[in-house]
Amino acid sequence: MDNGTGHTLKAFDDDLNRLRALISEMGGMAEHAIREAMRCLVQRDEETAKQIVTDDKKIDALEIETERRAIQLIALRAPMAADLRDVVAALKISGVVERIGDYAKNIAKRVPEIENRTIEPLSLMPEMARIATEMVHDVLDAFVARDAEAAREVYERDKKVDDFYNSIFRTLVTHMIENPKQISEAAHLLFVAKNLERVGDHATNIAEMVYYAATGENMAERLG
Amino acid sequence: MLMNDTTAPEAQMPIAPSDLDSGKTPKMKAENVNVYYGEKHAIKDVSINIHDDKVTAFIGPSGCGKSTFLRTLNRMNDTIPIARVTGHIELDGEDIHAPRMDVVQLRARVGMVFQKPNPFPKSIYENIAYGPRIHGLASGKAEMDAIVEKSLKRAGLWEEVKDRLEDSGTALSGGQQQRLCIARAIAVDPEVILMDEPCSALDPIATAKIEELIHELRGKYAIAIVTHNMQQAARVSQRTAFFHLGELVEYGRTSDIFTNPRAKRTQDYITGRYG
Numbered sequence: 001m002d003n004g005t006g007h008t009l010k011a012f013d014d015d016l017n018r019l020r021a022l023i024s025e026m027g028g029m030a031e032h033a034i035r036e037a038m039r040c041l042v043q044r045d046e047e048t049a050k051q052i053v054t055d056d057k058k059i060d061a062l063e064i065e066t067e068r069r070a071i072q073l074i075a076l077r078a079p080m081a082a083d084l085r086d087v088v089a090a091l092k093i094s095g096v097v098e099r100i101g102d103y104a105k106n107i108a109k110r111v112p113e114i115e116n117r118t119i120e121p122l123s124l125m126p127e128m129a130r131i132a133t134e135m136v137h138d139v140l141d142a143f144v145a146r147d148a149e150a151a152r153e154v155y156e157r158d159k160k161v162d163d164f165y166n167s168i169f170r171t172l173v174t175h176m177i178e179n180p181k182q183i184s185e186a187a188h189l190l191f192v193a194k195n196l197e198r199v200g201d202h203a204t205n206i207a208e209m210v211y212y213a214a215t216g217e218n219m220a221e222r223l224g
Numbered sequence: 225m226l227m228n229d230t231t232a233p234e235a236q237m238p239i240a241p242s243d244l245d246s247g248k249t250p251k252m253k254a255e256n257v258n259v260y261y262g263e264k265h266a267i268k269d270v271s272i273n274i275h276d277d278k279v280t281a282f283i284g285p286s287g288c289g290k291s292t293f294l295r296t297l298n299r300m301n302d303t304i305p306i307a308r309v310t311g312h313i314e315l316d317g318e319d320i321h322a323p324r325m326d327v328v329q330l331r332a333r334v335g336m337v338f339q340k341p342n343p344f345p346k347s348i349y350e351n352i353a354y355g356p357r358i359h360g361l362a363s364g365k366a367e368m369d370a371i372v373e374k375s376l377k378r379a380g381l382w383e384e385v386k387d388r389l390e391d392s393g394t395a396l397s398g399g400q401q402q403r404l405c406i407a408r409a410i411a412v413d414p415e416v417i418l419m420d421e422p423c424s425a426l427d428p429i430a431t432a433k434i435e436e437l438i439h440e441l442r443g444k445y446a447i448a449i450v451t452h453n454m455q456q457a458a459r460v461s462q463r464t465a466f467f468h469l470g471e472l473v474e475y476g477r478t479s480d481i482f483t484n485p486r487a488k489r490t491q492d493y494i495t496g497r498y499g
Contacts, residue, residue, distance in 0.1 A: 005492065005497050006497065007495070007496045007497055008496050008497065008498065009496055012496060078455055079495070080454065080458075080482050080483075080494040080495050080496075081482060081483060081484065081485050081490075081491050081494055081495050082491060082495060083495045084482075084483060085483065085484075216483065216484030217484075
């Protein structure tokens with residue numbers, strides 16, 4: 001969390017860096033969980049899927065740790081200006097990343113429900129997941145680098161995820177009409193697609209937080 | 225693009241947001257004020273408005289000129305032989321350096337509270353009564369009693385001292401002494417109160433009482449306060465001016481200065497990266 005020159009009080013920098021590292025760690029875990037959940041879904045790996053559900057607790061624990069440290073930092077260091085915006089952003093981002101972890105868990109839980117691997121949109125979903133998790137990855141990198149431009153770029157990528165969702169939605173509805181016996185499975189896949197779409201939305205929200213933390217300006221107001 | 229690049233180069237940046245307090249008549253107006261101590265150029269071309277419904281905080285590192293500038297507002301620098309002040313300062317549109325301006329009268333209208341409480345070595349009552357007496361503000365004992373009571377009440381000290389008004393002012397605690405000094409400043413019915421680090425010699429509870437007092441006095445008097453304590457500036461003021469090396473670097477809403485300062489030097493100072 002380097003805003004140019006470091007603080008006169010070095011321990012302040014250490015605290016901010018630790019907070020930043022926690023967000024990165026959480027983000028890495030959530031991103032991995034989404035990708036793995038999708039792999040499990042495609043390959044019907046129920047064992048790993050169970051592990052993903054269990055591992056979500058680790059993300060939850062990191063959120064609690066982030067919150068604890070952020071509150072402590074505010075109480076002890078009284079951060080101002082860009083530092084304050086950073087700490088508040090970290091606090092909010094940790095909540096959003098925790099939600100992304102929940103989506104991974106939700107996808108993992110559906111793995112045993114999908115018996116038929118031939119439902120067509122299933123082949124599109126890993127790509128959709130790749131784009132959504134890349135957004136998460138890149139926006140958290142933008143947070144670490146205080147890079148408003150990179151955050152804006154992630155923000156604009158959300159449309160791709162939405163397009164995927166709309167396309168998958170239509171295909172699944174068609175599939176349900178044509179294969180009424182697979183409605184239950186198709187409905188599960190629809191939820192998976194919806195979860196991925198939400199991951200994209202959350203990455204977009206984080207992009208707005210990063211932009212504000214880095215510039216002090218609201219992205220929507222600034223870019224219209 | 226890194227974040228700190230969004231703070232504009234200072235040379236092109238106006239010191240205050242253009243829409244700030246536009247159209248409002250300031251209580252005091254300083255224009256292109258320079259102060260020299262002998263060869264040393266202590267204040268460089270500072271222009272700022274002080275509004276009567278706002279507390280204005282002056283912040284900046286030691287030696288940045290914030291106290292020197294505060295002291296120009298009631299011509300306290302006149303008392304320093306080597307100090308020379310240029311520029312224009314108005315109180316209600318009147319030039320405070322005009323020949324017809326009575327400096328004693330000016331200092332009654334623009335009162336001052338100092339860093340170290342400095343009560344007179346007299347009774348609490350006399351500390352307050354002194355000013356109104358020399359300015360002829362009371363025409364009898366009853367009127368003077370009323371002024372003393374009102375001033376002590378406004379300074380939040382009445383309840384603590386009403387039964388011992390004849391005790392020496394110097395026998396009070398530090399925080400009480402400082403409130404006594406504020407009561408003394410109030411007693412002559414000033415329009416502006418200048419405070420030069422009024423809490424730096426006080427403990428946190430006494431400090432909180434002074435801050436609460438500043439909050440209550442706001443609206444009755446225009447207040448300008450110099451403070452080293454940035455949290456204090458954030459707590460008590462609505463406008464903040466950041467000084468550095470004799471320049472006014474940035475002036476704006478306190479909420480903006482502490483969440484999103486425009487100048488890099490302000491940002492570095494308030495986040496603890498200065499020096």
